[in-house]
């Protein structure tokens with residue numbers, strides 16, 4: 001007989017309350033996690049969408065890529081030894097639109113590659129977010145440090161860096177704006193273990209993301225909230241089941257006296273926990289996916305099914321641990337003391 | 345050999361410095377088809393003896409023979425199995441499961457005793473026992489809506505539905521008024537006779553002794569034959 005089910009049927013209100021709390025906490029967790037992911041794309045979509053590989057900057061730049069200047073011999077040597085390696089530079093700057101309004105962008109230039117957009121001198125490819133702000137293909141843009149103009153050739157999706165839309169420009173134009181002939185970074189895709197190059201320091205994609213100052217701060221605080229919520233939900237389970245178990249000490253004692261196995265009592269508790277969590281998570285996944293599709297365009301929200309499923313599994317695990325810890329009392333109950341206690 | 349017998353059972357409780365010899369070497373064998381009443385002053389050790397007999401706590405010394413086996417040397421899992429399938433329990437309070445209907449309480453006991461029957465046969469059996477205790481009309485009620493006497497009838501039904509060999513009852517009538525108490529006593533006696541059960545019952549109510557077959561008095565940690 002399924003006692004857990006019978007109990008939940010009889011005490012609907014109690015379990016509905018627990019279920020709604022799990023639902024609310026998990027929904028909040030999903031939404032914050034979606035926001036963390038969205039913000040991380042908004043902050044570093046340019047880097048996040050790259051295949052895994054290794055970044056190199058000079059050692060003396062001390063993790064600040066914009067202080068890195070890789071000399072041309074090293075660059076040539078690396079690009080020849082690794083055929084898909086690419087040298088690139090990223091600098092935050094301004095571009096003026098046709099009505100002379102200044103807009104902040106991240107200028108990006110690279111040697112020939114499929115990983116970054118390529119344009120010829122006097123042209124620019126922009127992140128889609130600028131199109132939404134009214135810039136059109138064919139518009140003429142200018143920069144105060146540059147003698148010429150940039151014709152907008154096109155737009156690309158999800159190319160952001162440090163929350164600024166990326167502007168892909170040619171290497172000549174970049175060198176003119178920033179008065180430099182060296183590139184800051186070399187990226188070698190599909191290089192799993194870092195290879196040593198003298199004077200250069202290597203970073204995996206993830207390590208490189210951490211060198212973007214706002215990135216790690218933002219992600220750390222959001223991820224901390226997510227973990228906090230997960231821990232809270234685990235504690236909720238533990239406390240809730242603890243209270244329910246304490247009320248039932250007498251009943252558990254009697255059931256043990258008439259011969260019910262302790263494992264059966266645990267199974268009863270786990271069933272309740274799993275049923276409540278799965279239903280609450282199901283609703284919460286549906287809710288967060290709905291939010292994902294309805295979230296306004298400007299809102300950096302990006303929640304994949306994969307993340308939700310991963311978080312859900314963690315919720316289940318934490319709920320299981322919480323309920324089990326509180327269930328240790330079940331193991332300790334003596335049939336005898338319950339019988340002598342009187343009516344349950 | 346008897347179905348159930350205790351030999352030299354002693355029990356000492358140790359509370360810090362204090363040692364209390366509650367049972368001092370009890371020999372008692374129970375007769376099949378009889379209600380054996382255990383009576384005596386409060387604190388004389390009746391409940392202690394009954395719970396030791398039922399395998400709910402260990403004796404300090406002594407042997408318990410049940411059906412040719414020695415309970416005192418068994419593992420707790422072996423004793424649990426015996427409690428589940430060969431013993432029945434009734435206590436002062438009915439201790440029913442609050443979220444199960446009367447019918448479900450009994451179906452649960454059949455599951456616990458691992459009685460292999462088809463669902464429909466289990467339900468038939470439940471009906472039969474409920475009719476026996478006069479509770480068939482409250483089959484789908486929850487315990488909270490039953491009176492004390494009705495709950496106790498259901499508890500008795502739960503204690504015998506799996507056809508136990510031994511029925512243990514500790515003050516089953518203590519929470520009931522005298523008319524209901526007599527009903528319950530008659531019920532226990534009839535069931536003991538009709539199903540050939542061995543019943544050990546604790547009571548301190550002298551009135552109830554009339555409805556038992558044999559009276560054992562506990563004095564100072566020992567048992568003496570008494571009269572009803």
Ligand SMILES: Nc1ncnc2c1ncn2[C@@H]1O[C@H](COP(=O)(O)OP(=O)(O)OP(=O)(O)O)[C@@H](O)[C@H]1O
Pocket residue numbers: 357358359364366384385386387388389390391392393548
């Ligand atoms: N777990 C225990 N620890 C210590 N002493 C105990 C314990 N259980 C029982 N006792 C003592 O053993 C003695 C007998 O108790 P028991 O409950 O068997 O009495 P009883 O005859 O059933 O009494 P009553 O008629 O009041 O139910 C009492 O003095 C009691 O204090």
Ligand SMILES: [Mg+2]
Pocket residue numbers: 390391392
């Ligand atoms: Mg007692």
